[in-house]
Amino acid sequence: MKIVMITGSNRKEATSTVLAKALEGQLRRLFVEVNLFNLYESPLPFYSPDEIFNRHEGVRELQRLLMEADGIILTTPEYHGGMSGVLKNALDHMGQMHFSGKPVLSVSSAGGAVGVSSLQQMQATIRNLHGINSPEWISIGGSQRAIYENESAEGTIVLDYRAKEALSIFMELVKKVSGKEEAFPS
Template sequence: MTKIAIICGSNRKQATTAQLCRHLEQVLVNKGCQVIFLDLYSLPLPLYSPDVECDDANLAIFKNGLNEADGIILATPEYHGAPSGVLKNALDYTGFAQFDGKVVLSASSTGGPVGVSSLQQLQTIVRNVHGINCPEWISIGGENRIFTPEGEPANQKTRERVLHTLQYFVKMVETFSSIKQ
């Protein structure tokens, strides 16, 4: 069974990033994947410092989830053209051990039309920890950030785009996972 870790990189209680992540989780579970959901709002991490050895329990959960995953989804709101500070802080704790050879899908939910700047920055981080960027990404913005009571994007084209992107991503994860083993 393919294991996917979803990192929800928002630090806001009712974040559309979290709604998007929960929708991604449901689609992946329906496709037969096992999902490790790492929500940085409910799993806060201490501020990263390379000078301090950190034995935080939340950090152990976070790193173990990534270590177990075959593929990773990084989801963020976009603040001032960049990923959220909580996601960047969490990623500063990671490295090759968590990402090397794993396919990574980047996703954003932004108040503007699209969150391209944050996605490009996430892809740069992924390259630097030897992850494999999925060439597709998910970016929802503006009125496309509305979700139904069932947790799906209200916009049909957004739902279709998410489904297409996740199918592509899962196929990539399965292909690269089989090569790695």
């Protein structure tokens, strides 16, 4: 099973990226193949339908990874009630062929209590790309953000129970949709 994660922040130590790395670690412990595409480390050019950006190495790499993926995880900070501009820009470079029929888990980190608006925006975008939204999402905010920031500084990143449960539900959906019978331990 192959999972592609796109971290949608242009901040080096963004909490949403730390959360993505915790999810990546959990998946690797369960022997799932994970490719993390970090938009901070691999920025993409601004999308323009008049330009042919598929020649850009980063765009081509992300397109290739998504074509091979069985499932996709998107992470973003919440900015002004929406997903980050860099994540939206990356998604604009993609098409239905990259998402159609694939389960997608939406993950957000908000300055307030939770990032519901960004999650709803991501799910609307996924529907328009013909992806399958996971019935659960992951959102951290407030004091939860501090936990991830502290754990990142200490080098230990551990998911809380709710995040593990949402990830498990997502992976069961990936297994069902992909038809791959590889075991995914809970």
